Amino acid sequence: MAVQPDGAVEQTAPRTGKGGAPPTRRGGGSRRAVRGAPYLLLLPAMLATAVFLGWPMVRNLLLSFQNLNMKELIQHLTDWRGIGNYQEVLGSEQFWRVTLRTLVFTAVNVVLIMVLGVLIGLLLARLGTKMRLTLSAALVLAWAMPVIAATTVFQWLFDSRYGVVNWLLDRLGQHGMAHYDWVGSQLSTFFVITVLIVWQSLPFVALNLYAATTTIPRELYEAARMDGAGSWRVFTSVTFPFLKPFFLATTFLEVIWVFKAFPQIFAINEGGPDRLTETLPIYAFTEGVGNLHFGMGAAISLLTIVVLLAMTAYYLRLTVTREQQEENEL
């Protein structure tokens, strides 16, 4: 993208207006200046994106074809390895197990978040003002809780000796759970992580769904009720079709967020026990930075991005088409 010097003059001249050529105000030079202005305004953003996002991406790609372990790192060696890293990763049973685990983990969380979030959102719409504000306030607090703080609190809630959860289960008659070690097995660790992620993500879906339902014209509901539709019918024939873009966008965001969930899983048990709760991002991290196999880690992280793209391809295509349509309408 060429920077047009005229644009720069127009941008700075009126302010400084120092000697020499009189500052060009609107008039003769403005056509050219206006043509350059948008690029100039966008330049910092594009430049920053290229340097701090584009370059790491390219570097990641290059790395994934290199053999870069402890030795190469210290001696600053570049040892090209071709597609060796990919062959090794794709040939390992571990990678496929982690991928499958990640897909199941993402699916379970997203389904829970969307179903419960929509139910809570619809509930908000049915409540009286007082109760709605109470529930909204609780949701906002949970939503605002910083991830690492929330993770620490959940570790405490699920503490084996003095945690409230075990105390409650014991009281409810599950005496075997009195000192249960939640991070001792794969499934129970995932259970804690899932409760944490769902708890954190529900407020976003619920509050936004509620906000979105308020935009639906009342007449639509009244008409549906007149036709004798029950709650489920009203949802499927009015709410859902009307808010379809919202559902798509939210599901898409949740897929990305859950898939990328890093601090929650890492801080709860660092992917343990025995690396059994590692999802793809954690796996790439442990292999790359933890075990100092940077080339392998880079290959895994690229494959992770491919998996993420595949999962969100449908929505991405939809967005691109919509943007193009909007562009054509302008």
Next chain:
Amino acid sequence: MKHSLAGRVWPNATAAVLALGFLFPVYWMFNTAFKPTRDIITEDPVWFPVHGTLEHFATAVHAPDFWILAGNSVLVTVLAVGLSLVIALCGAFALTRMRFRGRKGILLTFMVAQMAPWEVMVISIYLIVRDADLLNSLLPLTCFYMLMVLPFTLLTLRGYVAAVPKELEESAMVDGCSRRQAFLKVVFPLLAPGLMATSLFGFITAWNEFPLVLVLNKEPAMGTLPLWLSQFQTRFGDDWGATMAAASIFAVPILVLFLFLQRKAVGGLTSGAVKG
């Protein structure tokens, strides 16, 4: 009106249970932080901090490097969000108010950039920063945090800029303002609430960021609070009182900010970047 008694009771009852469920972890954090240890390590939980104490906060604040790390966190967050706001506002203005070639492509670039999986890019970022000899420095953190929040900020601000009527700007220009003056004097003040709401998510992202600082800044005094908090429990054994006090200290700024800005932010989020 025609709902039965049960029909009116169950939504409220469910809502009450849900509100409790969402509040409890937050409440329990504060409750534990303010209780003396003998009330924390008990067979039956002590539900209210009846013997309130600040000793755990003292422990947390006197932990090694706390003030340095808090300073780091504030500095990096404020700089990253401030920079991204300025850069994004320029870009958002161009994207909403001007027609030019390549506009669609640039827009799409930011939409894709918004989904960048930073969590899996730590490997290459680590090597880039190492090669630049900037490990254990706040500069790379600031730059990368700035970019983490930039696409979202830009796309969201677009909505706010578009909401300011173009006529206001034009009439200011008719009255003799330059385009730049029109922007600073007319559009900018109207954008202030939008800027505040948008910055909230930037603050949260930067304040919370964990994987990158975990890899880049291993030196104890160069970390940020998320790193400190995640290692707190390990360092302090099972001192849950101090750990919860540390979590409270970390959470309070965001909770306060959120409560103030939430209303605007939710609207902005739905109408801007995530518009349906």
